[in-house]
Amino acid sequence: MDEALLRSLIPASIGVLVRRGAEFAAAEDAVQEALIEALRVWPDDPPREPRSWLVAVAWRKFLDATRADVSRRRREVRVDAEPGPAPGVATDDTLKLYFLCAHPSLTPASAVALTLRAVAGLTTRQIARAYLVPEATMAQRISRAKRTVSGVRLDRPGDVATVLRVLYLVFNEGYSGDVDLAAEAIRLTRELAARFEHDEVAGLLALMLLHHARRPARTRSDGSLVPLAEQDRDLWDTRLIGEGVDVLQRALAHDRLGEFQAQAAIAALHADARTAAETDWVQIVEWYDELVRLTDSPVARLNRAVAVGEADGPRAGLAALATLDPSLPRHGAVAAYLHERDGDPLTAARLYGEAALSATNLAEREHLTRQAGRLNATLRG
Template structure:
């Protein structure tokens, strides 16, 4: 059974049913039933037109589900109107499905779950495993999302920026269970880039590829985090980096700069350097200045403080950090790093320990604790 084919066909088949007038929630249920039937039948009898087969079976499942609520005459009329199989969808239809799953009425977590289910073709079990929640919990989340968008017109213009933020949320979840969500986000963003001409879509794709290219070097064999300065750059995926840079350059040439393009430009500068010391930190700071003009957030200012500390020295970084809200995530960790660079080992050790208490995951917490312990050991010597 070709699971990749089924995942590719899922959003296209769903789009066809919705275009024919099926309610989104009912259409999604019918498509899932058709996929189950495909898993049962295809190994012994593979159809010549897999997409047409899925459309036919899903449409019939939809009709079966609505038959009990319709009169006999209406049922027969709808059967007579059942379209023949054949060319069934278009790139624009697939794009609308992205917009629907990222509808502003959905919470970010619901939009992510619905996107993975309807656009990505993942099962509820796979999504639940990736997010480390019970399957029943994820099923409830997806069902609520489906009900929320049930009354939304399918031809309502969507917001590309909202879709990109949902895809970026998927990417940042990384890897868990049997689904690599970072790779899944890249796959979906690639598909989106084929459906819409937008430099920010290309910028996000380049950013994802650049970050994912460093994936193998980010953790040690024991699972501990390896910071950028200590990573073995020979383990970076140079092919992915080259592809990302080409995509980014084409996007920047459109002269419609957006925040994902600016972030990708910063990531490209890191990828281009042979070491942390060889990084063009002045240009990194300049790109952060561009990013601040596009989206002035505490997180951007926090990262800019790190870059400024590398470009102009730790005290310049600390001065910039003083203007960032102390409640910003990783604020204490950045302060610890800059104090360590400035020679204040006692202050840095205290701040690393403080940052460890607020760490978002176990690997980060253990990394910060080790940094604090290393500095305390140096102070005792």
């Protein structure tokens, strides 16, 4: 049984049912029931057209549920079976589902959960494990999200920026439990890029590939973080780097720069350096200038301060940092790093300790605590 094939058919199948008039929640439930039927039947009797089979069974499940509930709902559903798409003919139902699951009326957390459920085909239990929350909590979140979008029609263009933001949130969650969300986000973004020609979709895909390429070198065997400058670059995945650079170059050639393309360009410059010392920090600062121009993001300004510190010296970096709000996440960690590079270990140790206390990620907290301990040990010696 090819479970990857089944999962890839889920969004298109839900989209067909919604286009035929089913509300989103009912369509999703019907497709899930059809998947259970497929798991039972396909091993012994695989269909010639898996997508058409799944749609037909899901539609029948939906009609059965509707008929059973007709006295309460007091409405009729057109039961005429529509012909399925011809073999090999793609429709835009999956694309529409991306936009529906990233609807502006949903909170970011709900949009991510619904995307993983309806587009990625993950179970509620898998999503709950990935986010380290009880399954009942995740079930409630998904149910609320489905109710929110049930009345939304799929007849208007969606907001691609919202879809990309949701996919980026999924990617940044990384992985836990039995679901690798970073890999899942890449899979979904690949699918979106194949269906939707858009430079920022390509930019996000390139950014994910370039970041994911560094993943094997990001942590030690004990789970502790390895800063970029200390990573073993032989562990970086050169195949993913090459693919990411190719995707980015094709997008940049259209001269329609967006924030994900700019971020990917920065990641590509890091990936291009054979050693940390060979990093082209001057170009990276220039790309951060573009990113700030596009987004005016405080996070982009914070990262730019780090790049300025590398390109023009730590005091220049501290001057750039001084213009930012000290309450900004990671502000203290950046200040500590720049003060250490400027030859002020006492201030750096204090700032590392303060930054560790405010860190929300356990691995980052432990890393900052070790940095503070290292400098304090040096000062005592």
